[in-house]
Amino acid sequence: MTTAADKSNSNRNDSPNNGQVIVIENLCKAFGKNVVLNGFNLTINKGENVVVLGKSGSGKSVLIKCLIGLLKPDSGKILVFGDDVVELNHDDLDKLRTKIGFLFQSNALYDSMTVRENLEFSLRRHSIDVSQQEVDRLVKETLENVNLPHTIDMMPAELSGGMAKRIALARTMILKPEIVLYDEPTTGLDPVTAREIDKLIVKLQHKYHASSIIISHDMNCVKNTADRVVLLLDGKCYLQGTYEEFENSTDENIKQFFE
Numbered sequence: 669m670t671t672a673a674d675k676s677n678s679n680r681n682d683s684p685n686n687g688q689v690i691v692i693e694n695l696c697k698a699f700g701k702n703v704v705l706n707g708f709n710l711t712i713n714k715g716e717n718v719v720v721l722g723k724s725g726s727g728k729s730v731l732i733k734c735l736i737g738l739l740k741p742d743s744g745k746i747l748v749f750g751d752d753v754v755e756l757n758h759d760d761l762d763k764l765r766t767k768i769g770f771l772f773q774s775n776a777l778y779d780s781m782t783v784r785e786n787l788e789f790s791l792r793r794h795s796i797d798v799s800q801q802e803v804d805r806l807v808k809e810t811l812e813n814v815n816l817p818h819t820i821d822m823m824p825a826e827l828s829g830g831m832a833k834r835i836a837l838a839r840t841m842i843l844k845p846e847i848v849l850y851d852e853p854t855t856g857l858d859p860v861t862a863r864e865i866d867k868l869i870v871k872l873q874h875k876y877h878a879s880s881i882i883i884s885h886d887m888n889c890v891k892n893t894a895d896r897v898v899l900l901l902d903g904k905c906y907l908q909g910t911y912e913e914f915e916n917s918t919d920e921n922i923k924q925f926f927e
């Protein structure tokens with residue numbers, strides 16, 4: 669396993685366009701005396717799924733919020749497609765966010781809209797100039813990708829928890845985001861449904877070549893989806909490695925996630 673510093677140093681010798689989609693360097697964020705991020709480093713490559721592990725309150729959400737410009741870090745760099753998020757103006761930040769999909773823990777579907785309308789709204793809101801025929805085709809294709817074409821005219825209240833999660837995923841994917849941020853995608857789901865979501869995350873990763881950050885405590889989800897696992901501890905990237913390296917680790921800070 670490697671520390672983030674090792675990775676960061678090796679990256680410096682690489683060419684600038686070598687498939688790095690996100691580069692986070694020395695990120696620091698405190699709220700008063702509460703130091704949450706304290707020199708956090710992480711690089712995410714094109715098409716890679718990275719799981720961020722960390723105890724409750726370790727700063728995973730703060731990290732994601734800094735990444736999408738909802739929180740301003742105290743110092744450090746967050747390069748997304750080569751642009752520093754901290755330096756972007758409002759319009760450029762908006763443009764960048766259209767390339768980033770977010771799967772909320774709550775799914776955040778609009779209750780008063782059908783599945784079709786939820787997906788269409790997502791497209792229209794990003795003012796993508798497409799014909800109704802193309803919208804219909806995209807909605808149908810995306811619902812087929814999550815194996816739920818028959819739900820097109822259903823209301824969110826009629827969907828099971830697992831179906832709602834898959835529709836929320838479809839709504840994220842219809843915009844073909846280059847980066848997807850998953851916030852505990854399997855929390856609250858039964859094990860069978862949770863494994864279906866894992867498979868879907870990997871299927872969509874391969875289909876759309878998106879890069880993902882997945883926040884999860886569900887070690888089965890981590891095992892099934894992660895190309896790389898990163899442990900956020902004391903505001904830093906404490907260790908990173910494959911799932912197998914984490915599983916076999918004798919480090920007490922890692923072992924506790926497997927208990």
Ligand SMILES: Nc1ncnc2c1ncn2[C@@H]1O[C@H](COP(=O)(O)OP(=O)(O)OP(=O)(O)O)[C@@H](O)[C@H]1O
Nearest residue numbers: 699700702704722723724725726727728729730731
């Ligand atoms: N806007 C804010 N103002 C003040 N403190 C904040 C703010 N947002 C987060 N924090 C603090 O930052 C720390 C990290 O919070 P964060 O929500 O990132 O944790 P987390 O790792 O996502 O936890 P969980 O797994 O429970 O969701 C906590 O101590 C929290 O109280």
